[in-house]
Amino acid sequence: MIEEIHSGEGQTAFVTGATGFLGQHLCAMLYERDWTVHGLRRRSSDLGDLETLDIDWHVGDILDESSVQAAIAEADPDVVFHLAGIGLASADSETVHEVNVEGTRTLLQASLDADIDRVVFTSTAGNRRNRGVAVERDLAPAVGAYQKSKTEAERIVHQYVDRNLDVVTVHPTSVFGPGDTTFTARLIKLATDPKLVAYLPGGASIVGVDDCVNGICLAAERGKAGDHYILGGQNLTYREIVTIIAEEANGYSPVAPLPRPIVLAMGTVAKGIGKLFDARVFPFSPEMARLATSELFYSSAKAQTELGYTYRGLREHVGTSISWYNQRFAPNRNENHADSTVETERRTQQEQRRHQVP
Template identity: 50%
Template sequence: MTGTNAKTAAVTGATGFLGTHLCKRLLEDGWAVRGLSRPTSDRGDLEGEAIDWYVGDLFDDETLRSLVDGADVVFHLAGIGLWSAGPETVERVNVDGTERVLEACRDCETGRLVFTSTSGTRRPSGDAEFADETDVAEPIGAYQSSKAQAEDLVDQYAETDGDAVTVHPTSIFGPGDGEFTVQLLSMGLEPTMPAYLPGGLSIVGVSDVVDGLLLAAERGETGEHYILGGENLTYNQAVSRIAHTVDGSPARIRVPATAIHAAGPVAEAASAVAGVRMFPFDRQMAQLATQRLFYTSRKAESQLGYEYQPIEAHLPETMEWYREDVR
């Protein structure tokens, strides 16, 4: 039960994959939790939890001000990607929506803002094997561009008006994620998925990212950025380890990078002919998909005390969810 002296957290994006896990952890730790929820949002596993719901969206100024007023920490997780919307909507939600949250914080008595961006705004430079917070990259696509613009807004807020830090999770793995997690598991489990991708990425468990968010709220330095990453694995390594741990059927055929590169212009042409962007894949994204996008979390480890676990540690809970809710 939440005590009268409990800290209060305001969470945008509360009903999303990461937001759901964060809200559950906050409640477990004794926080009073306020969640922003659109009228049409499915509250899923949070239904019935002791969350004070504020019904509206990022463009409902009155609701936003009520949400953040008096909060000790505002966790701004709300955003949208290109799988769900076109570039204009992505920019409106991720950039303009972030500005609305910052304006609400300026207008109210609000504590620290923790903004969740993406590791995609950073990439290894030159011959470097890993990217860190200083490796600011030229954005590829509307999603990365919108997140980079939102980061700039948060940095300006931290410099002039308030207390804010930015975190950059890498590829988040865990129960409740119907996109990346399901794709990765299917490559490690399903005989009908014989192929894996070239390249690699940093895979981090959702519970580790939640730990990082709480550490950023408690120990982060105003205006700073922190990569919240996990193990750097090629797709082949990740798929093989999943299959070995859960007795699966690993994908054995590596999709040639040239095939993926060739698909990029095809996607561009299809989108151009249709007059709309049909899916978030063009020649730049095709090039990116075959790279080893590896990251280091040394800064978060040294300054926040951040730690992460190997992918095997996250498999029991994730597999239980996958078998019950996905298969």
């Protein structure tokens, strides 16, 4: 059960990255809690479900200092939520650095100039790692341009905290939920497509998107200026993740792990492809391939104690995500489900394994 923070009636929020996966869910939650919500968007941005909500939109770009300053001045918010960012799946390393680092600097300077009461900056849990379960103090060398950009952005945040800007930093782990066409969609496809039989050998901390954005709201209300909070969820191996999704979706449990040496080789090949063709192929590099096959587990104890943060298990988030996935990617899946020979064979094998004596 998500803990409801007090009503936002009378409070105003300004959200960057408002049309992204996390941003859309955050805007919707703030709106439901009676905040006045302002969002920054580019002229070409797809508003999605937010188009039906009474949100005040400001056309601009996080790299355009004048448009950010004008939007914040016009919105006059109590809290600025900075979610705008970009990853390697969508842009090259230079663009990732420019948006995530220089965009953050632009946003923080505009917030300082406007004397904003509080800024909540969304970073990543990826730059915290441990051989066991990582916490906020477990700083780790950044891997890849995305983690490097977020680590650099955090340094800039602390520079502005030293200049008396009130900034709280949150670190979501692997976010799962409707609207996510990358991580969530790939996991659901893996659990529902009978032709996909292998899973990664590592693991992740899976947090439902509603729990995550609730944590962002809690950070705005209860976080300590200059501090960091991991917003994580259930620590699961990828086999456990895909199995849970398969069970809830009436899909197909995983058969075997993808051998780690193959994943590492894929990283090397992907790096070569990137240099040769200027293309972006996950896992992008050998270093990222090693991370992809590791158990990246996290503790949210600090957020639970200081913010009142809570999270639910993955199983409770699968239903809404499956409904969204089927509407978005497989509208005719139910009609065609029984017609696939591959699916029938896979289902038979699965039933046979269930009845085998361990």
